Amino acid sequence: MITGAFPTTRPRRNRFDGFTRRLVAETTLTTDNLIWPIFVCDGQNQRSEVASMPGVARVSVDLLEAHLSEAVGLGIPAIALFPITPTDIRDATGREATNPDNLMCRAAREIKRLFPDLGLVGDVALDPYTDHGHDGLIENGYVVNDASVEILALQALNQAAAGIDIIAPSDMMDGRIGAIRTALDKAGHEHVRIMSYAAKYASAFYGPFRDALGSGGLLKGDKKTYQMDPANSDEALREVAQDLQEGADMVMVKPGMPYLDIIRRVRDNFAVPTFAYQVSGEYAMMMAAIQNGWLDRDRAILESLLAFRRAGCNGILTYFAVEAARLLNSKL
Numbered sequence: 001m002i003t004g005a006f007p008t009t010r011p012r013r014n015r016f017d018g019f020t021r022r023l024v025a026e027t028t029l030t031t032d033n034l035i036w037p038i039f040v041c042d043g044q045n046q047r048s049e050v051a052s053m054p055g056v057a058r059v060s061v062d063l064l065e066a067h068l069s070e071a072v073g074l075g076i077p078a079i080a081l082f083p084i085t086p087t088d089i090r091d092a093t094g095r096e097a098t099n100p101d102n103l104m105c106r107a108a109r110e111i112k113r114l115f116p117d118l119g120l121v122g123d124v125a126l127d128p129y130t131d132h133g134h135d136g137l138i139e140n141g142y143v144v145n146d147a148s149v150e151i152l153a154l155q156a157l158n159q160a161a162a163g164i165d166i167i168a169p170s171d172m173m174d175g176r177i178g179a180i181r182t183a184l185d186k187a188g189h190e191h192v193r194i195m196s197y198a199a200k201y202a203s204a205f206y207g208p209f210r211d212a213l214g215s216g217g218l219l220k221g222d223k224k225t226y227q228m229d230p231a232n233s234d235e236a237l238r239e240v241a242q243d244l245q246e247g248a249d250m251v252m253v254k255p256g257m258p259y260l261d262i263i264r265r266v267r268d269n270f271a272v273p274t275f276a277y278q279v280s281g282e283y284a285m286m287m288a289a290i291q292n293g294w295l296d297r298d299r300a301i302l303e304s305l306l307a308f309r310r311a312g313c314n315g316i317l318t319y320f321a322v323e324a325a326r327l328l329n330s331k332l
């Protein structure tokens with residue numbers, strides 16, 4: 001580290017004007033870094049706002065063209081799909097997850113037809129499909145691992161067959177990356193990528209997402225026996241190492257802003273494609289302040305996303321993706 005003493009060295013010199021600041025900037029944020037999570041619902045011509053996520057809507061499949069065309073036009077590389085399963089279709093084993101005509105698969109096929117070059121990220125976990133709101137199967141009150149992994153592998157196969165490009169297991173069962181990789185390869189899906197939610201924490205910041213999905217009210221208990229303890233950091237490295245060994249192509253840390261330290265450690269230790277999810281609660285928190293006039297919308301959005309890049313992320317899943325892409329494109 002080269003440092004010099006004042007007054008010879010004046011760090012403020014490099015902040016003197018705009019062009020110098022641009023020349024010395026260590027990090028960039030572009031539209032290429034953005035993945036947009038969207039919520040898809042059943043029915044025709046359906047659009048409803050998520051109350052705790054102002055500006056975020058659930059839309060039916062027939063409205064996807066209008067919903068996605070701006071994002072595609074702005075150059076957002078990929079979206080992450082989240083289906084809202086009607087309560088009467090949910091059951092204890094999440095059987096709908098493996099139905100080739102479920103909402104997720106119908107949406108994926110339609111999006112591939114409309115926008116063949118848009119990347120599709122498919123969340124693999126049973127919580128959109130279970131009547132208890134957990135990500136796996138429950139036996140004697142415990143979310144069991146190995147039996148859940150078997151269904152999750154089938155869910156991943158189902159999504160790959162519908163055109164999902166990147167399988168993103170968010171369930172935090174042990175060994176699911178290896179099981180999914182094996183299942184995909186056996187079925188001829190060796191090019192389908194896996195983005196593992198490798199270090200996913202049992203967080204309070206998922207609340208608005210569970211509202212959006214309608215799984216919040218259903219959820220019995222919490223997810224602490226499978227999602228990580230927010231107190232832990234070394235454990236995140238072991239989780240990432242294991243998922244990489246099992247064949248993950250990209251890894252994710254989730255939530256985002258409260259876990260930038262974890263992102264940096266993952267990046268430094270593994271130097272693999274690293275992503276973060278700026279989750280629903282982070283979005284809600286920022287929007288609440290923005291709507292009150294307490295934060296400057298544009299600057300707060302871009303600063304929050306740049307922070308992920310500085311921490312070592314390749315990309316960020318964010319509900320601000322379209323907004324951010326607009327701002328970034330208007331600066332070019």
Ligand SMILES: NCc1[nH]cc(CCC(=O)O)c1CC(=O)O
Pocket residue numbers: 123125127135170171205206207208209210223278279280281
């Ligand atoms: N396994 C499902 C899943 N996938 C993404 C999120 C949260 C995303 C967000 O809060 O924006 C969750 C919720 C959870 O684990 O309960």
Ligand SMILES: [Mg+2]
Pocket residue numbers: 172173174175198239242243
């Ligand atoms: Mg794991």
